[in-house]
Amino acid sequence: MAAPNFQGRHMRQPSKNTLLKVVILGDGGVGKSCLMNRFVSNHFDEHSFHTIGVEFLNKDIEINGEVYTLQIWDTAGQERFKSLRTPFYRGSDICLLTYAVDDRTSFRNLALWRNEFLYYADVKEGMTFPFLVVGNKVDVSSEQREVSCEEARAWCMENGNPPHVETSAKDATNVEQAFSLAVESWAHLEAKLDRPYIGDTVDLRRQQPEQRSSCCLSVGGNTE
Template identity: 40%
Template sequence: MAGYKGHDEYDYLFKLVLIGDSGVGKSNLLSRFTRNQFNLESKSTIGVEFATKSLEIDGKVIKAQIWDTAGQERYRAITSAYYRGAVGALLVYDVTRRPTFENAARWLKELRNHTDPNMVVMLIGNKCDLRHLVLVPTEDGKSFAERESLYFMETSALDATNVESAFTEVLSQIYRIVSKRSVEAGDIGSASMTLPPKGQTIDVKDDSSVLKRIGCCSS
């Protein structure tokens, strides 16, 4: 982004994780957001990959470190390390494959078993460009998101619909939590003194008062 003093200079580092069944498009969402690329021939992710991207929110440079892993059961032994330190998650299903949506509840349960239940989570219905093949209506996604207090968007990694918006919304909500906490810790004039040191990974645990989410952010 223009105006950055250096590639590695940032105010906050937020770790996000991508979760969901294999083949729902997690890797392509990651590559679309961080590199604006889409690979029709992408193979299943083996192990863990992560990519970073910096963006500006309220004049602060936020660096997102986004982790992506395979959705297959046999790779789930890595979950503890994978989730550690994450402050946000994108729970992805494929709108053309109903079982991937039905499995979202299991993924959410696993996420909450490994992280604070109040972390910022967005439910993503990916592949919305395949409208003629949709088997998960938008309303189903919205209802699940509202029931579980998640944000919600439908995206297409293929044509880039809502990809930037989804990641940016999650990062913005995390930043708002951090900002609100700093203001509540002291008056506004001293808020900057209570923010964590530059580049520190933020932990949103034990701050349920800040995370009052109602409904979803569908578009």
């Protein structure tokens, strides 16, 4: 009749979700705000304004039975906003590096964005940070496409191997999945951090690239 017998049965769902701070970076005009708006309110505005400084939205997302509250900071891509957006990097859990598949420059700038983020985010040295590389605007015709999926993959392989996904905020392709993937990526890294010596985390790491390299759009099957 000891109390512990009963405590074990106290399996109430925790009322509080895991809070994750997500920062979306990328050149001006690649559709960062649209991605966020599509994800949060499933809404697309053809004529949205340039973001002033930052925007903020939050949304709950359930992954593998766990509910996460994403606090999403969308930043302004223009250079003149640089010193306005960088303060927001600190304390991020996830970073979305975005480019537009019809804009080669935005793709080339990924490295700059990545570096800017790492510089200002105060990420612990030597820590693998959960980035997600997002190629937006896959709705454009193949003639307009300037960055191929393979190319983007190759870049990822050379840059810490973050997961990659191609999306369209306009027709909602892979948007939800992109965020899910980001959270999963975070969860994997977190698990690895918590249990650094357990073998199965190694397995997870090994699996990941396989998942990703199968196909650009295969990502849809990974979630939910």
